[in-house]
Amino acid sequence: MEAVAIVTGLALLQLFVFAFQVGKMRVKHGVKAPAVSGHEEFERMFRVHMNTLEQIVIFLPALWLFALYVNPLIAAGLGLLFIIGRFVYRASYLVDPGKRSMGFTLGWLPMMALLIGGMIGALLKML
Amino acid sequence: MEAVAIVTGLALLQLFVFAFQVGKMRVKHGVKAPAVSGHEEFERMFRVHMNTLEQIVIFLPALWLFALYVNPLIAAGLGLLFIIGRFVYRASYLVDPGKRSMGFTLGWLPMMALLIGGMIGALLKML
Amino acid sequence: MEAVAIVTGLALLQLFVFAFQVGKMRVKHGVKAPAVSGHEEFERMFRVHMNTLEQIVIFLPALWLFALYVNPLIAAGLGLLFIIGRFVYRASYLVDPGKRSMGFTLGWLPMMALLIGGMIGALLKML
Numbered sequence: 539m540e541a542v543a544i545v546t547g548l549a550l551l552q553l554f555v556f557a558f559q560v561g562k563m564r565v566k567h568g569v570k571a572p573a574v575s576g577h578e579e580f581e582r583m584f585r586v587h588m589n590t591l592e593q594i595v596i597f598l599p600a601l602w603l604f605a606l607y608v609n610p611l612i613a614a615g616l617g618l619l620f621i622i623g624r625f626v627y628r629a630s631y632l633v634d635p636g637k638r639s640m641g642f643t644l645g646w647l648p649m650m651a652l653l654i655g656g657m658i659g660a661l662l663k664m665l
Numbered sequence: 666m667e668a669v670a671i672v673t674g675l676a677l678l679q680l681f682v683f684a685f686q687v688g689k690m691r692v693k694h695g696v697k698a699p700a701v702s703g704h705e706e707f708e709r710m711f712r713v714h715m716n717t718l719e720q721i722v723i724f725l726p727a728l729w730l731f732a733l734y735v736n737p738l739i740a741a742g743l744g745l746l747f748i749i750g751r752f753v754y755r756a757s758y759l760v761d762p763g764k765r766s767m768g769f770t771l772g773w774l775p776m777m778a779l780l781i782g783g784m785i786g787a788l789l790k791m792l
Numbered sequence: 793m794e795a796v797a798i799v800t801g802l803a804l805l806q807l808f809v810f811a812f813q814v815g816k817m818r819v820k821h822g823v824k825a826p827a828v829s830g831h832e833e834f835e836r837m838f839r840v841h842m843n844t845l846e847q848i849v850i851f852l853p854a855l856w857l858f859a860l861y862v863n864p865l866i867a868a869g870l871g872l873l874f875i876i877g878r879f880v881y882r883a884s885y886l887v888d889p890g891k892r893s894m895g896f897t898l899g900w901l902p903m904m905a906l907l908i909g910g911m912i913g914a915l916l917k918m919l
Contacts, residue, residue, distance in 0.1 A: 540918035543857050547911035550850045554907075557846060571889035572832070572839040578699070585699040591846060592684060592718055596677045598853055599725055603670050635698035653681075657674035664667035705826070712826040719811060719845055723804045726852055730797050762825035780808075784801035791794035 542605040545617035546598060552621055553594055556587040556628065582635060586628045593624070593645060600653035607659025616648040623648065669732040672744035673725060679748055680721055683714040683755065709762060713755045720751070720772060727780035734786030743775040750775065796859040799871035800852060806875055807848055810841040810882065836889060840882045843896075847878070851903045857910025861917055870902040877902065 560583050563569070567577035575581055597620055605613035623645025631638040687710050690696070694704035702708055724747055732740035750772025758765040814837050817823070821831035829835055851874055859867035877899025885892040 540861075540914045543861065543914035544911060544918070546853055547857060547907060547914070550853060550907055553846075554850055554904075571885075571892065572835040574839075581699040585701075587846075591849060592680075592714075595718060595722060595849060596681055599673055599677060603674060607667075607670065631698075638698065650681075653674060653677055657671060660667045660670035660674070664671070708826040712828075719807075719841075722845060722849060723808055726800055726804060730801060734794075734797065758825075765825065777808075780801060780804055784798060787794045787797035787801070791798070 539605060539610050541614035542601060542610050542617070545614045545621070546601065549594055549597065549617065549621055549624075552624060553587070553590055556583070556590055560584050560587045579632070582632050585635075586631050589627070589642075590624055593620075593649060596653065597649045600649060600656055603656030603660060604652040606656070607663055608655050613652060616652050619648040620645050620652075666732060666737050668741035669728060669737050669744070672741045672748070673728065676721055676724065676744065676748055676751075679751060680714070680717055683710070683717055687711050687714045706759070709759050712762075713758050716754070716769075717751050720747075720776060723780065724776045727776060727783055730783030730787060731779040733783075734790055735782050740779060743779050746775040747772050747779075793859060793864050795868035796855060796864050796871070799868045799875070800855065803848055803851065803871065803875055803878075806878060807841070807844055810837070810844055814838050814841045833886070836886050839889075840885050843881070844878050847874075847899060847903060850907065854903060854907035854910055857914060858906040860910070861913030862909050867906060870906050873902040874899050874906075 560580070563577075563580040563583045564571070567580045569576045569580045574584055597617075601613055601617050601620075604616070623641055623643075625641075626644050627638055627641030630641045687707070690704075690707040690710045691698070694707045696703045696707045701711055724744075728740055728744050731743070750768055750770075752768075753771050754765055754768030757768045814834070817831075817834040817837045818825070821834045823830045823834045828838055851871075855867055855871050855874075858870070877895055877897075879895075880898050881892055881895030884895045
């Protein structure tokens with residue numbers, strides 16, 4: 539389970555770095571709080587962070603369900619793929635939001651594998 | 666606890682479906698990323714998803730606190746009510762945002778029962 | 793662990809109160825859903841809530857990692873500091889968004905201590 543805990547921490551650190559970069563863009567482009575629009579580059583990083591927030595809310599419980607009911611090491615491995623997918627998503631979104639789908643899918647596939655796998659594992663244990 | 670795990674998975678699947686429907690509305694109404702406004706129907710689905718995200722962040726820990734410190738089967742039952750409430754919220758918000766309060770309350774009541782119940786359970790166990 | 797559960801519940805209650813106050817500002821200033829802008833005071837409270845949501849998604853898993861792999865009572869204490877920091881953040885943001893950094897830092901420091909500490913604890917246990 540320690541490997542799952544460390545992957546959890548890494549995903550949270552990534553989310554924090556993305557939030558920090560939103561703050562940097564805010565300063566760079568003079569987007570004054572509470573505004574969340576006004577400059578394209580700021581808005582892109584803002585959406586990368588928000589989308590990663592949306593995903594991590596699904597990812598973390600799915601990671602732990604899979605770890606508990608299927609296998610913790612496979613969970614940790616799929617979790618690392620999710621984190622890599624999110625970095626690809628960020629990089630491609632900042633260059634061109636229209637090209638964000640590959641990075642999205644790279645993070646989405648391991649996340650769905652964790653979620654569906656974890657649910658099946660819990661179901662099998664219950665029956 | 667397996668029932669709680671499955672309800673967790675169902676709530677996450679619902680959140681994912683809502684996110685997917687935001688993406689569909691984005692394409693349907695030509696709202697190009699990173700924009701998150703520009704068409705009323707898109708904005709409604711966007712807010713349904715965001716509000717469900719806000720709620721699930723409270724709901725999931727509350728569900729597990731209640732399961733651990735009160736009763737896992739009652740937790741799972743209240744969790745199902747929360748998920749139903751969110752579907753009602755989505756349906757009414759898309760028709761008319763002014764009529765979203767009943768669906769909101771249907772999801773909110775079991776969520777608060779889980780949160781307050783779970784906290785009281787933990788408090789009683791500590792004393 | 794009960795102390796950690798209660799701090800978890802308190803942080804969730806705080807997030808709920810912030811969400812409730814966003815709703816009150818919505819009514820007060822006539823910002824009709826699905827709009828999330830249109831009045832400065834509403835937008836400030838909206839951003840306070842969103843930022844607290846972003847933080848709690850990191851805070852709660854970090855709190856439990858620290859409790860599991862380091863010490864539950866220290867975790868609960870750092871968690872209370874996080875909650876206090878968020879109240880200071882809210883108060884200063886509503887007065888002047890430009891003065892939000894002290895409250896932000898007050899919540900951010902214990903959160904990062906929980907995250908980094910929890911990861912180190914898990915790493916040491918694995919080795």
